[in-house]
Amino acid sequence: xxxxxxxxxxxxxxxxxxxxxxxxxxxxxxxxxxxxxxxxxxxxxxxxxxxxxxxxxxxxxxxxxxxxxxxxxxxxxxxxxxxxxxxxxxxxxxxxxxxxxxxxxxxxxxxxxxxxxxxxxxxxxxxxxxxxxxxxxxxxxxxxxxxxxxxxxxxxxxxxxxxxxxxxxxxxxxxxxxxxxxxxxxxxxxxxxxxxxxxxxxxxxxxxxxxxxxxxxxxxxxxxxxxxxxxxxxxxxxxxxxxxxxxxxxxxxxxxxxxxxxxxxxxxxxxxxxxxxxxxxxxxxxxxxxxxxxxxxxxxxxxxxxxxxxxxxxxxxxxxxxxxxxxxxxxxxxxxxxxxxxxxxxxxxxxxxxxxxxxxxxxxxxxxxxxxxxxxxxxxxxxxxxxxxxxxxxxxxxxxxxxxxxxxxxxxxxxxxxxxxxxxxxxxxxxxxxxx
Numbered sequence: 001x002x003x004x005x006x007x008x009x010x011x012x013x014x015x016x017x018x019x020x021x022x023x024x025x026x027x028x029x030x031x032x033x034x035x036x037x038x039x040x041x042x043x044x045x046x047x048x049x050x051x052x053x054x055x056x057x058x059x060x061x062x063x064x065x066x067x068x069x070x071x072x073x074x075x076x077x078x079x080x081x082x083x084x085x086x087x088x089x090x091x092x093x094x095x096x097x098x099x100x101x102x103x104x105x106x107x108x109x110x111x112x113x114x115x116x117x118x119x120x121x122x123x124x125x126x127x128x129x130x131x132x133x134x135x136x137x138x139x140x141x142x143x144x145x146x147x148x149x150x151x152x153x154x155x156x157x158x159x160x161x162x163x164x165x166x167x168x169x170x171x172x173x174x175x176x177x178x179x180x181x182x183x184x185x186x187x188x189x190x191x192x193x194x195x196x197x198x199x200x201x202x203x204x205x206x207x208x209x210x211x212x213x214x215x216x217x218x219x220x221x222x223x224x225x226x227x228x229x230x231x232x233x234x235x236x237x238x239x240x241x242x243x244x245x246x247x248x249x250x251x252x253x254x255x256x257x258x259x260x261x262x263x264x265x266x267x268x269x270x271x272x273x274x275x276x277x278x279x280x281x282x283x284x285x286x287x288x289x290x291x292x293x294x295x296x297x298x299x300x301x302x303x304x305x306x307x308x309x310x311x312x313x314x315x316x317x318x319x320x321x322x323x324x325x326x327x328x329x330x331x332x333x334x335x336x337x338x339x340x341x342x343x344x345x346x347x348x349x350x351x352x353x354x355x356x357x358x359x360x361x362x363x364x365x366x367x368x369x370x371x372x373x374x375x376x377x378x379x380x381x382x383x384x385x386x387x388x389x390x391x392x393x394x395x396x397x398x399x400x401x402x403x404x405x406x407x408x409x410x411x412x413x414x415x416x417x418x419x420x421x422x423x424x425x426x427x428x429x430x431x432x433x434x435x436x
Contacts (some may be wrong), residue, residue, distance in 0.1 A: 002310055005268045005298040008257065011046045023180050023209040030184035039190065042181035047122075047152045054191055055163075063157060064164030071161060074353075075128060079168045081355035082132050082153075086140035088198035090374045103390030111379045112142040113219070115194045117186030119151035119201030122178055125419065126159035128204075130354045133359050134201045135169035140379035145194055146171045151178020177204075183210040187218050194219050200372055202359055221372045226363040227252040228259075229347055230316035232307050234323040235264035238343065242267070242322060243274035245346050249318065250291035251282065257295040259314060261307050270297045289390065308332050318347045335366045388421045396427065 030039060041051060052059075089404065097107035118134035121127050131148065138146045148171035158176060166174060173192050175182060182202075189195035199211060199333050200221035208224045229249035233242050244260045262268045275296070279288045301307045304323070310347035311319060325342045333339065337360030340347055351358045360371035386394060395414040402410035418427050 002261075002299050002301045002306055003256070004074055005300050006267070006272055006296060008295045008297050010255070010294040020210050020213070022205055023213060026180040027184050027210060027213065027285035030181055030190070031188055031347065039181055042179065043152075043177050046179050046181075051152075051156075051176070053176055054185040055158075055176055055337065056087075057167075060167050060174055061162045065160075065161050066168050066422070067160045067164055071382065072164060075132070075165050075168065075171070078129060078353040079132050079136060079165070081353055082129075082357070083136040083140055083169075086137045086357075086374050087380070090140050090142070091380075093375065093378065093380075097310050098286050101393065103387035104394060105385040107383045109381050111262070111381055112144070113197035113377050113379065114143070114147045115147065115192075115196050115198075116143045116377055117183075117185075117196035117201075117218075118146060118148045118183060119169060119178075119199065119203050119207060120148060120202045121207070122151040122153045122159070122162075122167070123145065126153065126161050127161070128161040128165040129358065130202060131165040132169060133142050133357050135166060135171050137357060137372060137374055138200070139169055139309050141374035143377050145175045145192075147175065147192060147194070149175040149177055149182040149186060151182070152176060153223055178204045178207075180210040183207055187214050198377055200359060200376060203400060215411040221359055221376050222361045223363065224371060225255065226255045228257050228314075228362050229320065230259040230261060230311060230314055230318065231320045231322075232311060232323060232329065233260060233262045233264070233267060234304065236324055237262075237264075237267055237322040239267050239270040239274060240278075241343060243271050243278045244270070245322075246275065246292070246296070247278045247282070247288055247318060248346070248348055250279070250288040250296065252287075254287055254290045255295060256290065256291045257297070257298070259316065260298045261301060261310050261314075262298070263303055263307060265300055268300055272298055281368075307334075311335065315364040317360045317362045317366065318350070320345070320347055326414060335360045335364075337366045337371050388409055391417050391421055399427075 026042065043053065048249065093110055095108055098103055099105055101359045116138040118138060120131045135146055135148055146167050150158050150162055175191065177185065183199060185191065186193060186196040186199055190246055196218055198219040202224055212223060227249060231242055233244060236319050242260065246260060250256055250258045260268060260271055278293060279285050284290060287339045299310055301310060311333055312335040317337040318340065319336035320340040321329045322343050330341060338350055338356055340350060350356050357372045395418050399411045399414040
């Protein structure tokens with residue numbers, strides 16, 4: 001049985017009821033009162049922003065051009081990796097048609113949604129990579145109209161790196177707003193006349209709650225919570241690298257859980273000893289200190305099979321394996337948002353530039369969902385076409401099953417075709433009819 005060398009003293013949660021009330025009020029205001037009054041009101045209230053709410057392409061390019069050339073090259077590389085992987089994802093999805101029974105043509109089409117909204121968080125960090133993760137993926141999926149939204153980070157403008165990253169992906173509209181009101185603006189089609197079919201992108205608890213409430217009216221990527229990272233490490237792992245990697249994810253937020261699962265007590269104890277030191281070395285260690293103190297865990301297991309089971313129970317957003325026999329872990333782990341195999345592959349590589357998407361499921365949603373991909377923007381729809389002769393079998397079976405289920409109207413829709421197409425044949429339509 002596994003045991004805790006260090007156990008979390010808190011679990012990630014927020015005042016959901018209060019958050020829900022605030023978000024519902026803002027959504028109602030924006031839905032009922034339109035663009036100027038309430039969107040400008042909330043921009044001034046939450047972002048100290050009273051300027052333009054829609055940036056032109058020229059303004060995006062002008063502001064984005066102010067970043068250093070090396071940053072431009074780095075963001076271009078990240079774009080090529082992320083967009084390139086998304087294109088390969090799209091190519092892996094196939095339309096097809098088949099004829100399982102003669103005369104019955106069945107098919108699958110892949111249709112991009114008409115309008116996507118991409119939210120790019122501002123806040124403590126300049127999330128330039130997030131702009132690429134969402135907008136480039138929508139473009140790779142073939143979405144014809146893409147809206148991007150991001151808040152002012154200082155009441156004056158948007159971080160130039162975010163705008164440059166967005167410019168690489170070519171959104172059709174860029175809204176200078178954030179929070180719940182930005183989600184509402186995209187969902188209700190303000191400024192564009194095009195309500196978003198899907199809204200994606202990470203954000204704070206108000207953004208996440210707005211997406212949750214609107215889900216059904218719109219599609220969303222994932223139900224998001226605080227960033228989570230879990231490391232699976234055996235005795236061969238370098239404890240200093242393990243500690244650094246845990247620290248790198250703890251800096252996301254005060255309530256960001258980081259977990260180490262190991263079959264080596266020595267490794268676990270060494271990492272616990274190292275964590276305060278690597279965190280204290282950060283320029284601003286307070287966030288990571290709180291996350292590790294309150295939410296960090298070290299779990300000792302008897303063997304790798306038990307480690308894999310603990311992993312699947314946690315179903316973490318990011319799972320990193322620093323252990324022998326990486327192929328075994330790839331074959332045996334089933335629950336995670338994204339998997340990072342080997343010491344050479346740290347979670348920040350995927351967060352920024354390796355090519356996979358960093359918008360991933362949290363709160364154990366990795367049990368049933370992956371992260372953002374081109375598939376989130378594409379409807380997989382089916383069609384069918386029957387010959388007259390195929391009705392002889394399909395229609396008769398449909399009629400009988402309908403009567404077994406007590407659905408007489410359904411049965412008669414099949415019956416009328418059988419009588420029309422095969423007028424010289426007799427059909428015992430009532431044989432399966434339920435007696436009332």
